[in-house]
Amino acid sequence: MAERTKKQRSAPQREEATPTDSETGADTENTDRLKEELDGLLDEIDEVLETNAEDFVKSYVQKGGQ
Amino acid sequence: MAIPKVCGIETEYGIVVRNAEYNAVTASSLLINAFLGRSNTRTAWDFFDEQPGNDARGLLLGEILAPEVETHLVNTVLTNGARYYVDHAHPECSTPECRTPSEVVRYDRAAEEILRLSMERALALLPAGGEIVVYKNNSDGKGNSYGCHENYLVDRAVPFGRLVNQITPHFVTRQVFTGAGKVGCESPGSMPGDIAYQLSQRADFFEEEVGLETTLKRPIVNTRDEPHCDPAKYRRLHVIVGDANMSEVATFLKVGTTAIVLAMIEDDALGDDFTLAHPVTAIRQVSNDPSLRATIALGNGKRATALEVQWKLLERARSWADRHGLDAVTVDDGKRILEEWESVLTGLEHDPNDVADVVDWVAKKRLVDGYAQRHNLVPTDARLKAIDLQYSDLRRDKSLAARCGLRVMVDEALVREAVDTPPDSTRAYFRGTCLARFAPDIVAANWDSIVFDVGRDPLKRVPMMEPLRGTKALTAELFAASTSAADLIARLGDAPQT
Numbered sequence: 001m002a003e004r005t006k007k008q009r010s011a012p013q014r015e016e017a018t019p020t021d022s023e024t025g026a027d028t029e030n031t032d033r034l035k036e037e038l039d040g041l042l043d044e045i046d047e048v049l050e051t052n053a054e055d056f057v058k059s060y061v062q063k064g065g066q
Numbered sequence: 067m068a069i070p071k072v073c074g075i076e077t078e079y080g081i082v083v084r085n086a087e088y089n090a091v092t093a094s095s096l097l098i099n100a101f102l103g104r105s106n107t108r109t110a111w112d113f114f115d116e117q118p119g120n121d122a123r124g125l126l127l128g129e130i131l132a133p134e135v136e137t138h139l140v141n142t143v144l145t146n147g148a149r150y151y152v153d154h155a156h157p158e159c160s161t162p163e164c165r166t167p168s169e170v171v172r173y174d175r176a177a178e179e180i181l182r183l184s185m186e187r188a189l190a191l192l193p194a195g196g197e198i199v200v201y202k203n204n205s206d207g208k209g210n211s212y213g214c215h216e217n218y219l220v221d222r223a224v225p226f227g228r229l230v231n232q233i234t235p236h237f238v239t240r241q242v243f244t245g246a247g248k249v250g251c252e253s254p255g256s257m258p259g260d261i262a263y264q265l266s267q268r269a270d271f272f273e274e275e276v277g278l279e280t281t282l283k284r285p286i287v288n289t290r291d292e293p294h295c296d297p298a299k300y301r302r303l304h305v306i307v308g309d310a311n312m313s314e315v316a317t318f319l320k321v322g323t324t325a326i327v328l329a330m331i332e333d334d335a336l337g338d339d340f341t342l343a344h345p346v347t348a349i350r351q352v353s354n355d356p357s358l359r360a361t362i363a364l365g366n367g368k369r370a371t372a373l374e375v376q377w378k379l380l381e382r383a384r385s386w387a388d389r390h391g392l393d394a395v396t397v398d399d400g401k402r403i404l405e406e407w408e409s410v411l412t413g414l415e416h417d418p419n420d421v422a423d424v425v426d427w428v429a430k431k432r433l434v435d436g437y438a439q440r441h442n443l444v445p446t447d448a449r450l451k452a453i454d455l456q457y458s459d460l461r462r463d464k465s466l467a468a469r470c471g472l473r474v475m476v477d478e479a480l481v482r483e484a485v486d487t488p489p490d491s492t493r494a495y496f497r498g499t500c501l502a503r504f505a506p507d508i509v510a511a512n513w514d515s516i517v518f519d520v521g522r523d524p525l526k527r528v529p530m531m532e533p534l535r536g537t538k539a540l541t542a543e544l545f546a547a548s549t550s551a552a553d554l555i556a557r558l559g560d561a562p563q564t
Contacts, residue, residue: 041469042436045453048464053452057207060455063090063155065078065212066280066306 068329068394069300072219072492072533073167073321075174076160077310078153078212079181079200079460086196090155091139093198097157098140098150100187101180109501111141111149112510112517114527115294143511145486145502146176147494154281156212157181157200162494163513163533166399167322169489171314172476176484178202181460183485202310203458204267207451209252211271213280214310218325219533220301221332222293229303229331230276230287235340236327236379237286237307238349239372241266242358243410244320246309247427249434249454250446253350261354262445263434265427267309269353275345280306286345294513296531303328307349312458312467314475315424319410322395322403326383329394335386340375341365356431358414373415380407423473430457433466496536499545500554507551520552528558 050056083093102108141151147162159180161173181200188198205211220229245265250258253270264270277285290304305324311317330336342348343363351360352372361369384404392400406424413421418428434450437443443450457466488498493514500508500516509517509525518526530536548554 037471038432038436041433042440044469045433045437045466048466049449049456050452054448057448057451057455060080060082060206061208062080062206062210062212064210064281065154065156066215 068332068390069219069221070165070534071325071329071394072163072165073170073325074161074163074217075170075177075317075321076149076158076213076215076217077174077177077202078156078158078214080203080206080212080458081156082199082201084195084197084199086192086198088198091152094152094155094157095140096191097181097184097188097198097200098142098152100191101150101184102140102142103187104183105145105505107505109143109505109508110510111143111151112512112515113141114510114517115292115512115514143497143501144180145488145498145505146173146484147488147492147498148173148177148180149513150180154212157184162488162498163492164489164494165491165534166396167318167325167403168399168475169491170321171318172480172484173489174317175314175476175481178460179481179485182462185461199464200460201455201458202312202460203246203455204310205248205252205270207248207250207252207258207454211252211268211284213268213306214308216305216308216321216324218303218305218328219295220303220328222297222299222301224301224332226289226301228334229301229328231338231341232331232336233303233324233327234275234286234345235342235375236324237305238342238345238352238362239375239379240320240323241269241309241349241352242372242376242414243421243425244308244311244316245269245353245425245427246311246316246458247430247434247454249451251354259446263356263431264353265356266349266353268307269349272307272346272349286349295533300533309426310458311426312465313424313426313429313472315406315410315473316426318475319403319406319424322399323379323383323407325395326386326400326403327379329390330383330386332394333386333390335390336382339366340378343367356418356427358418373411376407376411380404380411383407423471426457426467426472429467429470429472430454433457433470490538491534493530493533493536495538496530496541499541500551503545503548504551504554518551518555520550520555526555528555 081090081093139152144150149160151158159177161177164170185200246267248264248267251261271284272286273283274285276287278289286307288304288306293300293302308320343365348362351362358373361371363369410421410424422428422432433453438450459465488494507518507520509519514530516528544557548557
């Protein structure tokens with residue numbers, strides 16, 4: 001759609017055009033950091049994941065709600 | 067002219083009991099009573115204006131004060147203006163009414179904190195080794211779902227048919243940034259392994275376009291008509307189609323974009339060109355496609371991706387804001403919603419991993435995919451479903467969402483303060499402050515009234531039919547001057563415009 005193309009073009013401009021939004025500039029850095037952390041996070045999952053995943057998943061039964 | 071979008075969120079939490087023999091209802095009651103034990107007083111929910119069929123045992127104050135482990139359906143009002151209760155075998159917490167989406171985020175986080183405090187305090191009431199664990203998700207992976215509902219104040223003058231037609235495309239397509247992510251599939255007739263991963267926890271459970279049900283044949287637009295305020299002026303749109311989000315920004319976007327779209331509908335600035343041909347089919351198509359490339363059928367015979375529909379909604383929201391202003395959601399919140407909305411769509415379009423710090427389904431998918439790759443697991447491996455469930459575990463030392471770098475919006479100190487203190491900006495301020503100051507003289511309370519017992523007179527019901535009355539600005543002086551509940555009521559009689 002035409003609007004989408006327009007927005008795709010405008011998106012990078014936004015980062016330059018709104019320097020007051022400090023979080024925007026940090027987004028790319030943030031994403032890189034997240035990628036680096038993923039490996040460490042996967043190590044951590046092995047430590048904190050419920051010890052018997054199969055039992056945990058099987059016994060996670062809820063009554064239906066709204 | 068769009069009216070202020072007073073809004074709130076009600077969340078039913080998943081609950082698991084370990085090393086103790088309690089069913090889910092008893093465990094939920096125990097959890098809530100454990101939290102209420104923090105203070106000496108507790109106030110029952112008043113069912114006065116609720117539909118028949120709801121359990122009225124909450125009115126029996128004596129029963130509610132019974133020992134914690136008894137199976138009574140606890141239903142209380144908190145000093146922050148929230149409602150905390152047992153609903154359908156789940157602990158449920160409804161935020162107080164908030165004036166802005168960012169305030170909803172703060173009180174949704176406070177609700178999490180309330181559940182966390184409940185879990186910690188419950189440990190002392192359980193046998194050694196026993197534990198109650200709460201999950202902020204919406205399905206057990208076995209076909210049972212429980213909700214995270216949003217509520218928005220809407221002008222009664224808007225024809226309901228227009229509301230239904232024009233909000234549906236947003237409900238179907240907003241999943242691209244509101245979805246909490248799910249391993250597997252639970253739609254009727256499907257097997258869990260039919261879909262390895264999908265955007266939404268809830269999409270599998272929607273079978274109708276519009277209707278009154280909330281527990282069976284759930285509709286995309288729910289027609290429950292309980293305004294909990296002046297019914298001649300207002301409607302409360304009760305939204306049951308959303309996921310519970312761990313990401314604060316996702317909650318902000320969910321409530322913020324929906325509030326803006328509703329304001330646009332009130333101003334008749336949206337039009338019908340986003341109408342979908344088959345909303346129920348479309349909600350699953352969108353959820354089942356993490357590539358975000360699937361197209362859904364529009365009413366005009368064309369097809370579009372969910373992202374394309376969202377870009378168009380954003381574009382129309384911007385032009386609506388230029389013409390009508392952002393007062394409906396407040397200017398500060400409105401600007402931030404539009405910025406975050408563009409940012410998340412841009413990221414999703416470029417590479418969803420760009421918004422792994424904002425969108426729950428992306429954050430969760432990174433964990434699931436990364437773990438599957440590392441250990442060479444098939445999509446149906448129980449460990450991947452365990453990651454899905456544990457993402458929403460509210461225990462800090464177990465929660466995976468707490469570890470994956472989600473962007474924080476609300477200062478932790480403000481969250482803690484919101485556990486006990488109401489928002490300034492709505493009638494929740496009046497409710498919460500009355501409870502904090504005069505709880506022993508309050509028999510019961512609900513969204514639109516408080517019932518006082520000040521001794522010699524009959525019980526006195528103070529109505530609160532206007533959500534934007536009873537704010538701090540309007541009542542701080544009244545509270546400062548009132549020395550007792552009786553004094554407050556006398557002063558209210560003199561000054562009804564609070």
